[in-house]
Amino acid sequence: MRKALQVGFAILAAAMAGGSVGAEIPSEFNKALAAADWSKMETVTVTLSEYAFSPSPVVFREGVPTKLVLRNAGSEHHYFVSAEFFRNVATRKVQSSDGEVKAPYFTAVEVYAGKTMEWFLVPMKKGTFDLLCTVKGHAEHGMKGTIEVR
Ligand SMILES: [Cu+2]
Numbered sequence: 001m002r003k004a005l006q007v008g009f010a011i012l013a014a015a016m017a018g019g020s021v022g023a024e025i026p027s028e029f030n031k032a033l034a035a036a037d038w039s040k041m042e043t044v045t046v047t048l049s050e051y052a053f054s055p056s057p058v059v060f061r062e063g064v065p066t067k068l069v070l071r072n073a074g075s076e077h078h079y080f081v082s083a084e085f086f087r088n089v090a091t092r093k094v095q096s097s098d099g100e101v102k103a104p105y106f107t108a109v110e111v112y113a114g115k116t117m118e119w120f121l122v123p124m125k126k127g128t129f130d131l132l133c134t135v136k137g138h139a140e141h142g143m144k145g146t147i148e149v150r
Contacts, residue, residue: 029090036065049074056145085129092120
């Protein structure tokens with residue numbers, strides 16, 4: 001437990017039904033990552049707290065390499081979960097000050113109190129996606145939001 005807290009964030013990966021994770025990633029996602037110029041990336045910052053995401057909506061631009069900064073300014077741990085958004089972004093990596101993770105797909109990001117993590121991604125589909133914190137009771141207290149890819 002102590003080690004997990006030092007890492008500062010957690011990523012929950014899940015194999016998708018019907019095949020391996022790698023086989024489910026569309027080839028255009030890998031092409032978008034290969035073509036991305038990260039020196040021109042945009043930065044989108046979301047602050048998590050009791051019990052809100054700010055801003056909401058969180059706005060991205062389709063096809064633009066983006067660093068999504070998830071900053072937990074609260075005193076509790078919070079989750080950043082948006083199943084449909086997660087399925088429609090190409091992920092380069094997720095990092096914190098303690099290291100980085102390279103994974104093509106995951107289902108939730110947990111940020112511990114006072115910690116920050118960065119997710120390098122390319123949004124691949126326009127749309128409006130629901131966002132919520134899945135810690136028990138948090139969504140009911142209003143910890144929900146919206147993601148818009150324009
Ligand atoms: Cu929460």
